[in-house]
Amino acid sequence: MTTLKEISFIDLYLGPDYAELKGMSGASSYLIDLPDGCNEDALILKQKCVDYLHNTAKTEFALFYDDRLYRVTVSSNIFGGENFVIRQTPANIIPFTDIPFTSIIRRSVELTGATGLFLIAGEMGSGKTTTASSVLQHRILTTSNLGVSIEDPIETLLQGRHGNGRCLQLEVGENETYATATKKAWRMGATSFLLGEIRDGPTAHEVLKASLSMFVVSTIHASSITEAIERYIMFCEEINNSSKAIVANTLFIVAHQTMMLTKRGDVFAGRAIDINAYNLKNCQQAHAIRTKIAQGSYQALSDEFSGIKYTL
Numbered sequence: 043m044t045t046l047k048e049i050s051f052i053d054l055y056l057g058p059d060y061a062e063l064k065g066m067s068g069a070s071s072y073l074i075d076l077p078d079g080c081n082e083d084a085l086i087l088k089q090k091c092v093d094y095l096h097n098t099a100k101t102e103f104a105l106f107y108d109d110r111l112y113r114v115t116v117s118s119n120i121f122g123g124e125n126f127v128i129r130q131t132p133a134n135i136i137p138f139t140d141i142p143f144t145s146i147i148r149r150s151v152e153l154t155g156a157t158g159l160f161l162i163a164g165e166m167g168s169g170k171t172t173t174a175s176s177v178l179q180h181r182i183l184t185t186s187n188l189g190v191s192i193e194d195p196i197e198t199l200l201q202g203r204h205g206n207g208r209c210l211q212l213e214v215g216e217n218e219t220y221a222t223a224t225k226k227a228w229r230m231g232a233t234s235f236l237l238g239e240i241r242d243g244p245t246a247h248e249v250l251k252a253s254l255s256m257f258v259v260s261t262i263h264a265s266s267i268t269e270a271i272e273r274y275i276m277f278c279e280e281i282n283n284s285s286k287a288i289v290a291n292t293l294f295i296v297a298h299q300t301m302m303l304t305k306r307g308d309v310f311a312g313r314a315i316d317i318n319a320y321n322l323k324n325c326q327q328a329h330a331i332r333t334k335i336a337q338g339s340y341q342a343l344s345d346e347f348s349g350i351k352y353t354l
Contacts, residue, residue, distance in 0.1 A: 044079035046087065047110045050312075051130055052167055054112075056088045058123030065167075065303055069310050072303065083108070091116070091126050104195035104213070109133075113197040131197050132172055138180035141173055142317050143297075146352050150295055150321045151177060152184045153354075158294030158323065159253040161240075162261045163270030168301040169315055170261040171239070175200055177259045178236040182207035190227035191236040192220060200236070214238070220248040233257065240273075243280025250278050250285060253292040267298045267318065267347070272340045290335035293322050326351045 046054070052065030054076070061076035061084055063069070076084055087107050091114050094103060101116040105128075113129040138148070150156065160177055164170045175191070175198040182189040186206035191198060194214035201211045210230065212223040220237065221244065227235060234257040240246045241263070252258045264270035271293070278285035297319035303310045322331050327346040334342050 043082050044077065045083045045108060046080060046130070047108050047133070049077075049080070054084065054087075054126075054128040054130065056084060056091075056126040056128065058125075065310070065313070067310055067312055070308050072310070087112070087128065088126060091128070092124065095124065100215075102195060104193075104197055111197060111199060113195060129167075129197070131199075133199075135179050135199060136172055136176045138176050138183075141176050142315055143319060146321060146354060147295060147297075147319045149354050150324060151180055153324075156257055156294065157253070157255055158257070158292045159249060160257070160259040160295040160297070161270060161274060161293065162259065162297045162299060163264040163267060164261070164299040164301075165265065166263060168299050169313070170299055171197055173297075173299060173315075173317070174198075174236055174259045174261050178209065178234060179204050181234045181257055181259075182209055185233060187233040188231055189234040189236070190223075190230060190232040192223040192227065193236070193238045194220070198236075220245050224248045224252055227252075234259075236260070239263070240277055243277050246274060246277035247281040249274075250282075250288060250292065253294075254288075257294075264298070267296050267320070268340045268343055270296060270298065271335060271343070275335075275338075286338060287336045290332040293335065295319055295321050320347055320350055321352060321354070324352055324354050326353060 050067040051063045055062040062073055063076055064073050090107060095116055103114050105112050105114055111131045115127045117125045162170045162174050178189050183205040189209045191200045191209055191211045196211055196213045200209040214220055235252050237249050237260045239261045240249055249258060249260050262270050262274055264273050275286055275289050297317050299317045302314045304312050304314050327350055331346050
């Protein structure tokens with residue numbers, strides 16, 4: 043029998059009459075039937091998902107199985123039965139040096155006293171959370187302080203010591219919201235946060251408040267850097283319609299990430315990450331960038347980014 047933790051893939055799809063893998067290294071196509079050797083292990087994982095679903099009624103949750111953390115999303119269809127999309131998270135936090143940032147962005151994360159939002163944008167499944175967890179870990183290593191990761195659900199392995207610093211993880215759920223978890227993090231004395239994915243107004247508002255005085259890393263679904271800024275402000279304005287100026291002053295770094303499966307011959311050999319990122323504070327164009335964000339002139343930002351010159 044082959045266990046799921048022994049193979050690398052993006053998603054496992056389990057339904058009443060199918061079991062498939064997406065993005066498996068070594069496969070000949072992007073979506074394949076689950077290899078026969080993995081069926082037994084997949085059935086055990088599926089039963090654990092079913093038990094968790096029926097015990098909690100949650101349709102999105104994290105599950106730790108056989109030393110690996112999985113993020114599970116459940117749906118039902120009119121034909122009956124439950125469908126599980128199970129994302130395999132990395133076995134370890136990816137080292138910061140392995141993330142393809144420029145030297146300027148690396149130095150930016152290490153700046154003493156740096157505050158503001160490091161916003162990572164990308165499509166679904168592009169590895170945004172993996173990158174965000176690496177950024178937070180490196181910030182904790184650099185500052186030797188306490189970091190807090192607030193996720194819905196937890197899908198990183200950040201809990202514990204990182205050099206001379208430590209990370210605590212809080213999960214948003216029935217008894218915990220982003221607002222209450224953020225309040226706890228403040229009381230704990232954290233100096234850096236990871237606040238899950240921005241997908242609604244309340245979450246965006248908590249990210250905005252924290253980034254006023256903390257180093258915050260978060261993710262958002264967007265197809266470009268300018269779209270990411272626009273969507274973030276749109277969510278913030280669901281709570282505060284005067285958010286543009288605050289966002290303009292608290293955005294620190296904005297990145298857009300893409301992932302491509304690489305092939306060796308006819309076989310998928312791995313995944314390649316490409317990241318385009320800008321430091322909006324430590325550059326000669328900082329004032330112009332803030333002005334355009336505050337005015338809502340998002341598309342005009344491309345002119346500033348194309349000739350950006352840093353002051354680090």
